[in-house]
Amino acid sequence: MMIRVLGCSGAIAAGSKTTSFLLDDSILIDAGTGVGDLTLDELARIDHIFVSHSHLDHVLAIGLLADSVLRRRATQGRPPIVVHALASTIEALRTHIFNGVIWPDFSRLPTVDAPVLKFEPIAVGDALVLDGHRIEVLSAAHTVPAVGFAVDAGDEQGWWVYTGDTGPNPLLWERLRTMKVAHLVIETAFSDDERRLAELSQHLCPSSLRAELAQLAGSVDVHITHIKPGEVDAVMAGVERLAHPHRIHALHAGQRMELGQRNDSASDVLRQSPEPLVSLANNL
Numbered sequence: 704m705m706i707r708v709l710g711c712s713g714a715i716a717a718g719s720k721t722t723s724f725l726l727d728d729s730i731l732i733d734a735g736t737g738v739g740d741l742t743l744d745e746l747a748r749i750d751h752i753f754v755s756h757s758h759l760d761h762v763l764a765i766g767l768l769a770d771s772v773l774r775r776r777a778t779q780g781r782p783p784i785v786v787h788a789l790a791s792t793i794e795a796l797r798t799h800i801f802n803g804v805i806w807p808d809f810s811r812l813p814t815v816d817a818p819v820l821k822f823e824p825i826a827v828g829d830a831l832v833l834d835g836h837r838i839e840v841l842s843a844a845h846t847v848p849a850v851g852f853a854v855d856a857g858d859e860q861g862w863w864v865y866t867g868d869t870g871p872n873p874l875l876w877e878r879l880r881t882m883k884v885a886h887l888v889i890e891t892a893f894s895d896d897e898r899r900l901a902e903l904s905q906h907l908c909p910s911s912l913r914a915e916l917a918q919l920a921g922s923v924d925v926h927i928t929h930i931k932p933g934e935v936d937a938v939m940a941g942v943e944r945l946a947h948p949h950r951i952h953a954l955h956a957g958q959r960m961e962l963g964q965r966n967d968s969a970s971d972v973l974r975q976s977p978e979p980l981v982s983l984a985n986n987l
């Protein structure tokens with residue numbers, strides 16, 4: 704299986720898109736501005752959207768995507784795209800976005816009986832199996848109700864874990880202690896200069912990241928995400944000063960993370976394709 708990083712920035716600028724990951728062809732994890740780089744055919748293949756929380760940088764493409772594929776899905780008789788989110792996140796989306804003012808209610812369009820979107824509540828600890836993928840809902844600690852997600856790449860490989868937006872979060876590490884974590888995508892939204900802002904907005908900065916990573920066992924590929932454009936060097940310089948046993952990388956839009964079964968002995972080599980590509984097998 705393949706995870707494409709469509710966007711991993713904390714804000715927008717040319718070349719910087721907000722958070723979205725595409726798991727194989729049909730599952731989107733968060734729906735930030737990176738979704739806009741998919742072709743119409745690729746957009747039309749998305750059947751599920753997992754939403755970490757209600758903030759705009761993670762949700763704004765849900766409604767735009769629905770609008771793009773509505774006609775095509777209706778013509779093909781396809782079922783609604785299922786939006787999986789906390790009940791409070793669904794309520795926020797309905798109240799503040801799909802309210803007929805900011806955007807139409809696509810959970811009732813093109814028809815009430817056959818809409819293009821369907822909202823399904825999830826809760827921390829839920830494990831869903833969709834299109835052959837097992838996805839678990841993880842806790843997050845943010846200014847609004849929030850979750851992260853873990854995708855199971857199989858017993859041999861372990862889990863691909865995405866924290867979502869979060870400040871310090873003991874419950875996450877409690878759960879991850881019982882899982883084989885292969886890749887951890889963790890936010891570090893602020894540099895240490897802005898530690899106070901990070902605390903207020905329940906994000907991480909390098910010094911708080913250190914305390915979080917100290918709770919992660921073993922030696923894991925850690926990918927830093929949600930850095931604002933123009934602040935990547937400052938944040939990564941702070942991260943690189945931390946002492947820990949993990950392999951740290953800055954996540955890049957366009958990166959593909961392959962989580963497939965690998966049989967060759969070169970599987971522990973970080974493979975660089977035209978777009979950066981990381982194999983889960985790195986950790987075996």
Ligand SMILES: [Zn+2]
Pocket residue numbers: 756758845868
């Ligand atoms: Zn947020």
Ligand SMILES: [Zn+2]
Pocket residue numbers: 713758760761868929
């Ligand atoms: Zn965010």
